[in-house]
Amino acid sequence: MRIKLASAYYDVIQASNGTEALSIIDSEDPDLVMAGHTLSDMTGETFCQKIKASETGRDRPVLLIMPASDRAALVSALRCGADQVLFDTVSDPLLFSQVRALIRGQYISGQSFLQDNSGPEFGFSEPTTPFLSTLRIAIVADDRSLARQWQNDLRLPQQYKLSNHTPRSLMRDIEMRGAPDILMVGIDGQIPECGLQLLAAFCANSRSASTKVLAVITAGEDAVAAEALDLGANDVLLNGFTREEAEETMLRLTRLARRKHLADSMHSTVRNGLRAALIDPLTGLYNRRYAFPHLQKMAEEAAKASDPLAVMVADIDHFKQINDQHGHVAGDEILRRVTKRMAACLPGDALLARLGGEEFLIATPSTPGSEARQIARRLCDTIGNAPFNLPGATALIPVTISIGLSLGGGRTAQQTTSAMQLLEQADRALYGAKSDGRNQVMFSRPAA
Structure with missing residues (x-):
């Protein structure tokens, strides 16, 4: 894995166990952490929990590699804080697309900026609130009955407001109400062109630049998922969405919601800081x-x-x-x-x-x-x-x-x-x- 990543021009630091990795993370501040599901001194899930429990690691992306296609283990890893889980049979294109997406999401969310400039002198000393305000989630598929079925099968907390769309009705809704906070877009893995074109157009639209996107790949191959990520999707759900995969989907949506919250909080803080630099607080002039x-x-x-x-x-x-x-x-x-x-x-x-x-x-x-x-x-x-x-x-x-x-x-x-x-x-x-x-x-x- 190190050779693969180094050949793609990533600067890779290797650790022999979880304890050494945690020490390296504190000193080197990496953009991404990758780990096996089983380490010599702890499980990958425990490793994730230790990273997420620290103030500097709470929002650092963590990618776990599993040795077998075990959905229960995948869901458990996501529940413990892993940002992405891949199996060791993953193709190189999908692996690199996932790495790019996780690092891109780290910078777009502004979390790296917050980590480097979080001292009181910059006005970022307040702790991050765990509360996630009401978020709009739009579900879109070529077949609207499929989008309705996904909406019915999802059981999300009340702060999520769901709607279902065809590609055309989604664009009309954006014109009227603005872009959603999260987009869940279905892509037919056998005929992916329409779904990928919608994804590309949506991600290229300046009005939807802050929207987080979960691409749901139905009956697709790794190549379709890799293309979706490179077109701008923040996460992918392989093998479609069914009621049995509802928990995995909800975990991924919750992660995207947190990323959305972090990005909005950072942008608001920077905007308020710029305003404070240009506006007299007493008179408002x-x-x-x-x-x-x-x-x-x-x-x-x-x-x-x-x-x-x-x-x-x-x-x-x-x-x-x-x-x-x-x-x-x-x-x-x-x-x-x-x-x-x-x-x-x-x-x-x-x-x-x-x-x-x-x-x-x-x-x-x-x-x-x-x-x-x-x-x-x-x-x-x-x-x-x-x-x-x-x-x-x-x-x-x-x-x-x-x-x-x-x-x-x-x-x-x-x-x-x-x-x-x-x-x-x-x-x-x-x-x-x-x-x-x-x-x-x-x-x-x-x-x-």
Whole structure:
């Protein structure tokens, strides 16, 4: 087996028994673990249980090789945590396809990323929840009565919602409801073309990229199963599905459900992390990490189209006094409410971001000077003309803002002004507004 895998360009580490293998797994962090069903110091099932019991090995794929076609032993191994079980008579094409599918699933699920970057500093310190939320399982076969029979024979917990389809009705259902979480697709091993074409089309569809696929091969050979795996199936059920094989099928579906849950959790965590990196948590506005590149893009688009671009820097006047007199909780609430008032005054295509503290960046595309003046003045009036009534405050809290404004782009512009130049001009104008008494709009010299 080592020679076979090495000839296929896999880096293989060999262990003489289960205990040595467990030690190697801890130190080498392999992408896949393969083991015989019987080891010199423990059974393959015990070996699987030991790997799955560890925090780092719980979701590491494990492939067991059995010496004989024993379905009861296969089900027992799956129950003990094996991700895949093959018999020693397996053909090389199916063996390599299974190895590729298991390693591919490891990376697609993101589990390798989580293992390498799971420290608290990355925000991944929470333990993985064992709860699997409601999952949609679609069963599809050329003969819909067969799909209905499979659905009736499966006895899955309530968090699984099953539906049966023909290939055509599956595509209609995806158009209406989106892709299922798990697809169980029947492939006739004697006439596999239709089933394989459906599998290929489904796996190539971007809308179903996160769906886990179990291919059910009826009366087929290893070559059909190998092709199904290479087309994108995550797992295969050889020799079809009958009521007698219901437990094996349910174990495989449960494994795919867990992989789906892990992938969704990782994607959600990464998405939330990216959002946290770009969004100010107090106001919900974009922060400067997002605002500066976006402002540069707006400036480039304005220059290309010869459209005017207005850039403003707004600052809450005497904000330190608000914090000192009313407390930081009140100050935070003022920031949130000022944000809402400003957002209500701006056009839909405007950029509103918090630069830090009590300072905000505003950019409005296709805005000539007269319109920019009106927007800036309206912002000042909206904030300054209505004091804030905060819970627990003994009196209304008056708040005003000062705004520095710069203008770029436009057909009459003598030269292209970069985003940073516009921002610097607006910042200097803001300083002038502050020095000249606050609660006003000051224009940069090029904009005056």
